[in-house]
Amino acid sequence: MTEVDQQIERARAVMARISEDYRGQAGAAYRAHGKRIKRRATSVGRRLALICAVDALILIAAAVIGMIVPLGLFGALAVLLLMAAVTIGIALAPVARAPSEKVLREADIKALPAKTERWLEAQRPALPAPARGLVDQIGVRLETLSPQLGRLDGKEEAAYEVRRLIGEQLPAFVNDYARVPEPLRRVERNGRTPDAELIAGLQLIEREIADMTARLAQSDLDSLSTRGRYLEIKYRDEGHGAG
Template sequence: MSDVDDAIAAARSSWSRIADPDPAMPDRAPRRAGQGARRLKRIAAAVIAILIAAFVAGIVSPIGIMGVFLTIVAMLAVTVAIAMWPTAADRPPPPPEKLRTLDLKALPAQTERWLQAQRRSLPAPAQHLIDRIAERLRTLSPQLARVDPAGESADEIRRLIGEQLPAFVDDYARVPTTLRTTERGGRTPDAALSDGLGVIEREIAAMTERLAQGDLDSLQTRGRYLELKYSGDDSAG
């Protein structure tokens, strides 16, 4: 990790100055569409359950006009409650200092939420890199179920994703907007941000590959075994 640490530190040193944050909270249309679909499914399931309950009650004993009215009220109440119930995406993302204390399995998703909250305040090249990092985090997330939280791999993941990545973006956010395109030490803060994010994106990809190495080796070994065992039979037939 020393090479990654050095590269990120070099990029951060390009602008480590007094600044004024410029927070932003962008919407992610595809994700919101998915959340809306899930809400509709829950509403539909709840309404159907109420109708079934009312039908069964009506078989046992006629529910009358008042029963029909109460059924409608119950359906409206459930619909409003589910529609207004806040989801995880509706809550503000965790602050950077909170990320480093999260459970390892939750870290990629929560780091992605924090990154997406900063996305709109970043220059276009950095936004593209943030999207690529988000994809890397989504790929990495299921792999962490098999990572020992007390192991060296977990420490590396926490350091890069839970500490250095948010600290790096946070440093840029504190740089005044008027200075972000001003060259300092051979690079502008905008360029240094993109360079650092590129380093992080590549390292997350490398982490994913290292964690998958055992499965890749097993797949290749099993494939060779199948070829040796069965390909000869096929040719003989």
């Protein structure tokens, strides 16, 4: 192989890695966007259901009162105004706040990934664009990690490591960045800007969450491999013998 061919192969390998990274980031962004839309739709649906339920209770109460004391025109108008006020109040009520750092530190290990993901989502608008993509990727990693924690004892060393990373270090790191004045975030210091520090740290956290997930799944992977070999030995070999 000539030097030119080697350079072409290296260029192809670099392009393949870039393409794979882009597909991963695009997939994470797509999934995160879909989850945001789903959360908004769920929130709207809950508000509509609550509005219908409360308005129905108001109508029932008005009907019962009307059977005892005639409401008249002003009474009916008061009922309509009350229903309108309730509808507007529920529709414009603020959404549920993201969990605080204190909540993350004290959350049950099984609920921690979902709570951390909600916390991260609330910080997303204040982060630079490249960091938002990493937040989406971390959200996907947390979603994958969550089922693994469902079978984990909160007192195990692995649970302690997960809690320390996503319940303590991640929020503290993002908050350290948020406290840096906005004009200084793109000013280089010690060879790197705060924006670059944020991105590098989030990349490291994203990789560590992926490694944690793989380590927690190791026993399941080993069990699957062992069972697969057993099935091959028992049924494939028996099939050949029968033939």
